[in-house]
Amino acid sequence: MSEFQVESCGCPGSAMMDLRDPDAPTDETPTTKTPSQLRQWPIQLHLVSPQAPYFQGADVLLAADCTAFALGAFHNDYLKGKSLAIACPKLDQGRDVYMEKIKALAEDAKINTLTVLIMQVPCCRGLLALTSEALSQSSRKVPVKAIVVGLQGDILSEEWL
Amino acid sequence: MTMETYLNAAIKDVITEFPEVGTILVEYDVGCVTCQVGTCLLKDVVGIHGLAPEAEQALMARIAKAVAPGAVAGGTDAGTARPAGAEIKAVAPARALDTDKKEFKYSPPLKQLVDEHVLIKRLVALIPQLLEVVDVNAAEDRELLMNGVDFIRSYADRFHHAKEENILFGYFDCSLEIVQAMLADHQTARAHVRQLVEAVETRNGDAIADHLGAYGELLSAHIKKEDEILYPWMDRELTTAEVGELFSRFATVDEAAGPGFTDHYAALVAGIERSVEFRDPRQREVTPQKEEARR
Numbered sequence: 001m002s003e004f005q006v007e008s009c010g011c012p013g014s015a016m017m018d019l020r021d022p023d024a025p026t027d028e029t030p031t032t033k034t035p036s037q038l039r040q041w042p043i044q045l046h047l048v049s050p051q052a053p054y055f056q057g058a059d060v061l062l063a064a065d066c067t068a069f070a071l072g073a074f075h076n077d078y079l080k081g082k083s084l085a086i087a088c089p090k091l092d093q094g095r096d097v098y099m100e101k102i103k104a105l106a107e108d109a110k111i112n113t114l115t116v117l118i119m120q121v122p123c124c125r126g127l128l129a130l131t132s133e134a135l136s137q138s139s140r141k142v143p144v145k146a147i148v149v150g151l152q153g154d155i156l157s158e159e160w161l
Numbered sequence: 162m163t164m165e166t167y168l169n170a171a172i173k174d175v176i177t178e179f180p181e182v183g184t185i186l187v188e189y190d191v192g193c194v195t196c197q198v199g200t201c202l203l204k205d206v207v208g209i210h211g212l213a214p215e216a217e218q219a220l221m222a223r224i225a226k227a228v229a230p231g232a233v234a235g236g237t238d239a240g241t242a243r244p245a246g247a248e249i250k251a252v253a254p255a256r257a258l259d260t261d262k263k264e265f266k267y268s269p270p271l272k273q274l275v276d277e278h279v280l281i282k283r284l285v286a287l288i289p290q291l292l293e294v295v296d297v298n299a300a301e302d303r304e305l306l307m308n309g310v311d312f313i314r315s316y317a318d319r320f321h322h323a324k325e326e327n328i329l330f331g332y333f334d335c336s337l338e339i340v341q342a343m344l345a346d347h348q349t350a351r352a353h354v355r356q357l358v359e360a361v362e363t364r365n366g367d368a369i370a371d372h373l374g375a376y377g378e379l380l381s382a383h384i385k386k387e388d389e390i391l392y393p394w395m396d397r398e399l400t401t402a403e404v405g406e407l408f409s410r411f412a413t414v415d416e417a418a419g420p421g422f423t424d425h426y427a428a429l430v431a432g433i434e435r436s437v438e439f440r441d442p443r444q445r446e447v448t449p450q451k452e453e454a455r456r
Binding site for chain 1: 266267268269270272396401402404405406408409412
């Protein structure tokens with residue numbers, strides 16, 4: 001079990017936590033290289049084009065920036081077989097552009113599904129809210145799955161909206 | 162006979178031989194006990210309900226005690242069998258844990274099917290009252306019955322059941338007993354409707370009551386099995402990509418049916434509800450209170 005050292009802070013999303021586990025085994029077990037499951041570039045939501053061929057009819061993963069670092073098996077368990085866009089609902093500018101991009105993914109790219117992967121911190125809910133708002137304005141409905149990742153990479157919830 | 166043998170036996174056969182098993186399953190909210198087909202294997206019946214591991218182990222222990230005292234009680238996975246005599250922690254059955262009605266979260270396409278069930282259940286709920294008030298010799302009442310038949314054939318069967326048979330079940334092994342049980346229900350329902358139509362045409366009130374009543378009972382149990390067992394299990398099995406495909410394919414069926422299709426049949430059910438309410442003698446009964454209200 002990891003020990004937490006939480007500093008009091010106004011924003012829970014920025015609160016400092018030390019997740020190092022003193023009881024974690026120190027021996028380095030030999031690891032095999034994990035192949036990347038990324039199948040496109042660029043990936044940042046401002047930079048991707050909904051017209052790109054890899055978005056057409058695709059299962060899309062919209063991941064909050066931090067999730068890839070929190071999840072130990074991000075590539076194999078969540079990215080595999082999907083096209084990707086990443087964003088940070090707290091720090092990124094241009095919310096309107098994001099809304100249009102998500103709407104275009106639904107209407108123009110006719111994506112198959114959208115999986116929104118966010119961290120448990122409250123500000124990350126903004127990405128889910130933004131997605132819901134964009135899709136509510138879309139003429140085409142798309143199944144959306146929301147996955148919430150804990151700070152130590154555990155899955156707190158996974159459900160279709 | 163070992164516990165293993167009973168795990169691989171049809172649920173109906175096990176319950177026939179050991180009625181106590183049916184009682185135990187009901188305590189854990191396993192609704193398959195009343196299934197008219199009953200060919201699902203006992204191990205699948207338990208496994209498909211997705212009970213918590215502790216609850217499943219406790220359930221299996223009680224079944225083992227009922228069918229083969231002294232036998233090894235295991236989970237639904239043969240590899241989880243515990244040593245004979247091992248202590249089994251008592252876990253309250255699902256009903257005791259969840260006293261309120263269970264809430265299921267479905268994927269969007271399966272949620273659509275559940276929503277379609279809501280309209281079908283509205284018609285099914287009318288059947289007992291409808292059978293009380295309908296006069297088979299009155300042309301108006303025969304038309305009312307045929308409106309119900311139109312709903313059953315067009316909405317419940319050609320629209321809703323066809324989504325299941327032509328699309329959804331295709332994502333699963335159709336030889337699975339649970340899928341076969343659902344298909345058998347659809348066939349039985351169609352047979353009742355055929356005989357209902359004949360009965361209306363020949364003005365045979367008893368046959369109308371038999372077949373419409375049987376249809377109502379069958380559909381009530383069928384929908385409950387789908388909402389609470391089949392669809393949650395399917396949602397656990399479907400991949401994200403398959404959920405997206407199903408959603409698109411259902412949307413194509415909805416588009417082909419036309420934009421006013423569901424509204425038309427919702428209005429038809431509402432019309433039958435009004436007619437039944439109007440004809441029900443209990444609604445027409447003049448009471449001092451109603452007289453007072455009228456004044």
